[in-house]
Every structure is written in structure tokens, then in C-alpha cells.
Amino acid sequence: MGVISTNEWMRKDFNRPIQMMERLESTFNDTLDAEMIYHHLLKHGMYSPNQKTKLTWEDLQENDVWEKTQSLFTAYKKLWGGPDVPIYIFPLMSTGIWNKKVEMKSGLAFKDKLFLFYGKGIVEKEIEALLIHEYHHVCRLHHLKKDQKEFTLLDTMIMEGLAERTVGKYLGTKYLANWTKLYQEDKLREYWRKHLKEKHTIKRTDPLHDVLLLGTKGYPYMLGYCSGYYLVKNFEKLSVKRSFIIQSEEFLSK
Template identity: 85%
Template sequence: MGVMLTDEWMKKDFNRPIKMMERLKSTFNNNLDVEMIYHYLLKHGMYSPNKKTKLTWEHLKENNAWEKTQSLFTSYNKLWGGPDVPIYIFPLMSSGMWNKKVEMKSGLAFKDKLFLFYDKGIAEKEMEAVLIHEYHHVCRLHHLKKDQKEFTLLDTMIMEGLAERTVGKYLGTKYLAKWTKLYQEDKLREFWSKYLQEKHTIKRTDPLHDVLLLGMKGYPNMLGYCSGYYLVRKSEKLSVKKSFSIQSEEFLPKKN
């Protein structure tokens, strides 16, 4: 499948993104309506129609973002032997005066599809970084014999950590997400014992899951993401293919 022609969709419906969601409805296997799908994607970086995002779309077309992403996906799909899933590319949300974006891209992965959101001026290596991260999620979801409703906070943390570790393996530290560098190791050890050691088994459906993962409501920023990367980054001998199926519990800190 690979990259879908969302650039063609936007020729007709750029200003009507909810209308475009009708093309996606059949790929969601639950009772989500088109408004719910759009608002879910908005939370993860999808654009709202305005002058800035229209310019972003035009810039992405001029710079062959769809063709470049397809070439990258073909390479990693073959290299990893991963599933052939549809990829939907859209402009990234615009940043206002009080909402400065740090990253040039965002993404959202499911077992059977992935979404990529690009900003204007994104370099090909940045496209590669987000594709590696999100496609790693797809491959891990494909290999883990676990319903996503049963995922624990630890599962999500390790999922994020392994995906970003893989970015570093292929592209080097320059292309790691900014959140990988927020805290020193001693601070992350402290966070683990203070906030996560007793809570890592909570389920994805627990409201506290996202609070801890993202570091909201007074918790350290990006707590779960940073801690997941901290737990996996020293696994030097772990191959990329093994990282698709290794159990999250393998990365729990050893008790003294």
C-alpha cells in the first residue's frame, strides 16, 4: 500500500478536512464518526485549514514529500520485513505566536496504518526520522500478541523508547526527538523511583496513563517518554528486529 494520495484529496477538500475523513472511516474498526476521527488526528498534529497550513501543503507538494516518503517506506519495509500498511500524509498544525512548535513533524501509528504530519521546510532526514519512529510502532504492534486495550504504561513507555532508539541507530543523535535530551540520567532514576515504579502497571485506559506519559498536572514534562528511552537506550546488543517482539518487562530496572 504505502503512501496514499492525500495530496490529491486536499486539492478538492483542503478546507473541508472532515469531508476527507470519510475516506478513512472504513479503516477504523469501531464506532468513530468522521468528526471524532478528525479531532483525534488534531490531537496528534494534524492541520486545521488556514493560510499557514495551506502554504505548508503547497511547499510539501513542491518538495515531493509524498514521493520521498514512499521511497523511504519502501526501503524500511524491505529492510525490516514489516507489514505493508497505508501511510497518510497531511500538513502539521500551524504554530501561533504563543504556540511555538519545537518539532518539524509528528505522527500517529496503528497496527494497520500510520499518519505523518509534516511542517513546511522539513528536511528529508526529518521525514526519515518520523517514519522510522512511527513504522517501528507499526512493526511492534504487529508482533506483540497483546490487545492494545491491555497495554500498560510500561508497554507504552518502552514502545516510545524503542522507536526513538531505532531513530538514533540509523540516523545518529542529531535526529533524536528533543524530549530524549530533557533530563540527566540521575534525574531519570529519581523519576522512576518517585513516580513510575509503583504505577507502571496501570492500563492504557486509566486516565493517569496519559498524565504520566506526557508529564501533565505537575509531573515532569514528557515523563513517560523520557523514562522509556532511558530504560531501553543501553540495550546495545538488541537488534532492530528483536526490538519488535521483546517483552516490555525485560527493561525493568534490576532491583538491588
């Protein structure tokens, strides 16, 4: 499988993304229709058709991102002994004129597939950082014998932390996500006691899960992500392959 030629899909249907998503209905076991799939992907960085995202798409073609991603995927799949999954690449959503927080990339991982969203001008190391992070999720989901609906907030936090720790292992701190550097450790310890200690067992289906993970509604920004990275960052002697199978609760016992 590996990288799917979504480039060819967009040649035909760039301005009709919902029709394009009909090709994906079978990968969701027909539980979601094309419109539902598109709206789900939109929340995670998928483009809306406009002049700006059309320019991004043209830039990605000139930059050979499909070939570069396939080459990286082949290497990491072999290195980690990971599963062979389809990878769907699309342009990243465009940011509004007042939005100063310019992100170059986003992604969405499932146990059996991967979506990568690239911004205009993305460099190869950023592509690699995103692939490492998202493919780490795929590998962990593949190894953990746990339905995603049963995931707790702690499970999600640890998954994000481990994926980003792995980016640091291969590419160094320069390519870590900005959210890894938001807070000092003493502040994160305080946030854990105040906001997460009593709530880390809530299920993914609980509306509070995403609120705490992303730090919305008055909670510290990216609270769950930052705390997850803090919990795993200094964990001793953790190989990448062990990071696919280690239980989330082990990070609370240190």
C-alpha cells in the first residue's frame, strides 16, 4: 500500500472534495458517508477548495511530496517492522489573513490508514517529522489490543507524548512540535495536580476528553499534549519498539 495517488484524485476532483471522499467510504467499512469523512478530515487539517489551497497543491506537486513520503515510509516501516497501511496526502487548510500561527503540517492516524496534510513550502525534514509522529500512532494502535472507544485521556496523552518523543529521537529538538516547549516542568506538575490527576481516566467519548487534551474552555492551551510529552520525556531506556506496546499506566508509576 503506502502512499496513494491522491494527486491524481485531485486532478479530477480538487474542487469537489466530498465526491473525492467517496473513494474512502469502504476504508471506513461504510460506517461514514463521503460527507461525514470530509467533515472529520476538515477538523484535522484537510483543505477546503480555494485559490490559496490550489497554490499549495501545485507547490506540493513541484516538491514531489508523494515520492518523498513514500521513500520515508518504506524506510520507517522496515526499521520499525510496522504495518503496511495506505497513506493519503492532501494540502493543508489555508490560514486566514489574521491567523498568525502558521502551521506547515497536520495529520490523522488510524490503526489501518494515515492522512497527512502538508502546507506550502514544507521541507523534507518537516515531512519526516510528521510521518514519524503519525506512523508511530499507527504502530501503537496496531499493537495495543484496545478498542479506540475504550481509550482514556491518559492513553491519548501518552500516545501523543510517545510519538513526539520519537520525533526528537530521530530528528533532534529542532523538529519537535511547538507545544512541547510551552510550559516549564514545575508548571506541568502543577497542572497535573490541578486539572488531570482526578480526570485522566475519562474515556475518549467523554466531551471533556478533547477539552482537556487541547486545553480549551479556559484550561491551559494544549494541556493534554504537553502533559503527555512531559510524562514520557524522561522515561529511561525506552526503545522505539517498546514504545509501541508499553501500557500508559506505567508512566504514572515513575
